[in-house]
Every structure is written in structure tokens, then in C-alpha cells.
Amino acid sequence: MALWDTVRLAFGTFVAHPMRSFLTLLGIVIGVTTVVSMMALIEGLKNEVNDRLSELGANCFQVQRLPFGAGNLSAAELARRPRITYGDLDAIRLQPSVLVAAAEDSTGGQKVSTSMRETRANVSVWAGTPEYFQTNSVTLATGRIFTETESMDARHVAVIGADLADTLFPGMDPLGREMRIKGRTFQVVGTLKRRGGFMGGGSQDNQVMMPLSAYTPLFGVRELRVSIQARSGEVHQRAQDEVSLLMRRRHGLKPMDADDFFVFSNESTTQMFNNISQVISVASFGVCLLSLLVGGIGILNIMLVAVTERTREIGIRKALGAKKRRILGQFALEAVVLSLVGGFLGVALGVGLSQLARWVIQLPTEVPAWAVAVSLAMSCGVGLSFGIYPAARAAKLDPVEAMRTE
Secondary structure (H helix, E strand, C coil), rough: CCHHHHHHHHHHHHHHHHHHHHHHHHHHHHHHHHHHHHHHHHHHHHHHHHHHHHHHHCCEEEEECCHHHHCCCCCCHHHHHCCCCCCHHHHHHHCEEEEEEEEEEEEEEEEEEEECCCCCCCEECCCCECCHHHHCCEEEEEECCCCHHHHHHCCCEEEEEEHHCCCCCCCCCCCCCCCCCEEEEEEEEECCCCCCCCCCCCEEECCCEHHHHHHHHHHHCCCCCEEEEEHHHHHHHHHHHHHHHHHHHHCCCCCCCCCCCCCCCCCHHHHHHHHHHHHHHHHHHHHHHHHHHHHHHHHHHHHHHHHCCCCHHHHHHHHHHCCHHHHHHHHHHHHHHHHHHHHHHHHHHHHHHHHHHHHHHCCCCCCCCCHHHHHHHHHHHHHHHHHHHHHHHHHHHHHHHCCCCC
């Protein structure tokens, strides 16, 4: 009953001065909202990245000329980097730890048409050797992939994404039908399993896959890459080391020279993303701590005001036999309840913002339970830390002097 009375008094203080209480808790609300929403975004992106990276294939990695986003390289350094060649592909295939290797290239912003319909210039065209489907773990919905013979003969065959199939062949089976890319006719031999968007971007189903030998006469060699599958998980790292040493020898690099190519795998890319997410997490918690500090100062202020306003009440209660620990517990619990109200408001706002981001701009957000628990625990800690001084001050009041206060 004593605990319930204390909680009721705490909420009574909040209800009696709602605007003052809300402004006091605004720092806590902002801090908790920041943590919950940012952790929801990071968790969602992490799951999305892991799902998409799994598409590279088991025990697979890739060699390409440029790092993601060009890294910290200058324009001159980028220009000096040699391009990946078919000779590199043939040499990589001979490495002891390599099971298969595939060359691949891609371009975007293309139009695809049939005799009845035409897409906008937003179709991605991907091309590769037949091993591409294995090293990138591509999943078919219907039909088949192009064969080694079709690749060697530069046959105009293609596998298309689900969105492109819906656009060009609505209500029809696309297998065996023809479409045109840059004035050349291609026959559809397969369709891809629907994959959806990625990180709030455009659809990954609006694409065409064709033999690299048929792609090159249309688009040229833009940026050849090699995707590689190791013979097993045990030799995955050895395969990466073998390929890296091979590329360094082929490019004539000296022992102290930096690599002029980029190797990435599921593990390395996941580690890179985790490093970025850790920086964002630290920054988010920094903002949260500053906001909680502001909120804590507000709680300290409002509790000191509450002690002053209720000095006579405290004196009467102590005169009737209330112990110091009872008064201390009452005001400390009031501070904790007030801060928890701010914490719950911040959690609700953070969850709402993350859901809004998922719904409006299709960002992959997912609120982790630990972020909610940590946010509420931090709110509770702030209330207790900043509320203990006013509570101790109230507990130390002399009952006679307190009752004389007007």
C-alpha cells in the first residue's frame, strides 16, 4: 500500500503540472527516442545487409578494381588502377583452393521493350559467365539459366527479374518470349525469384541477366569483376590469399606496395558495416547521454520545487511518525517514476518513427528489445541519480520547522 501510495503521489505531481513535467522530461524523451530509432535503423540495416550478402554464395568472395565508394583514393590513383581482365579470370581458375570463378559486369538505366510494351530507362543489365549463378547464389523462379554453349556462342538469351516480367508480359508466361535491348532481340529462358528492394532503394527485380559474351558487343567492357567460390569453408581464407598474391604478381607490385585491387567477402563486408554501425551507435548514445543529462537536471529542479512546495506536508508526516527512509523513498520513487514516464514516451516515439520510416521511405527498421530495455534502464538510473539529492533533503527536514512553513 505504501508503494502504491508513493506511485500515485508521483503521478499526481505529473498530472497537477503537466506542462512543467513534460518540459522537464523533454530531454529524456529526446534521448530515448534517438537511441531507439537509431538502433532500430541499424538493426534493420544489419539484417538487410546480412540477407543480401548471403546472396554472394557460400564460401565466395569477389575481386574488383575499385573498392566500394572508391574509398579514400584520389582520382589519379583510381585512374592508375589496372582493370580486371579475362586473363586474370583464367589465372584465378587455376588456383588450388578455387572451385569456380566467374566474370561479371553490369550497367543500369536501360530500356527493354517488346512489340507491345516498353519500360522506362531504369532496367539494370547484369552479365556473366555461366558460373555467375553459382558464385552469386542466384535463385530461379521458373525456367533455366543460360548454358556454357550459349555463353560461348554469344547467344541472345536472358533471365529476367520478376518486376520486369510483370511489366513486359503481364498475365503471360514469359518463357520463350522475345524482348529487345538496344535494338537486339533476346529470348527469355528463365525468371528470377522475387527479391524486393534494398535499403529503401529501388527494386532488385527490375533486371536482366545475359551471357557476358552477348553483353560486351552491346555495352563494351565497363568494369569487369571476378566472383570466386573456394573449394570449402576450410580453405576459404587460403583461396583469398592465393588470389591476392596472384593479382599482385600479375600487376607487378612490390612487397611494400599497396594492393591496386579490392577483395571482399561476406565476412569482410559485414565487418566493415559493423564498424560503421558501431560509430553510429556510439554517436547515438552520446546524444542520448547529453539529452539525459539535460533531463536529469530538469528532474533535479522539479523535485527541489516539489520538496519546497510540500515542506509543510513533509513536516506533518514526520510529526505523525514517518521515518526518514519513508520520506527518502517517496521522493526518490517520484523522481524515478517521472523519468520512466519520459522513457516510455521516448520508446513510443522512437518505435513510431522507425515504423514511419519503414512505411514511408521503405527503410528496413527493426526495434531490438535490448535497445528498449537499455533506454528504460538509463531513464530509471537518471531519475534515481538526480532525484536522490532532493529526496535526501526532504528526509532531513526538521518536522517543527517544516510545519511552520507557509
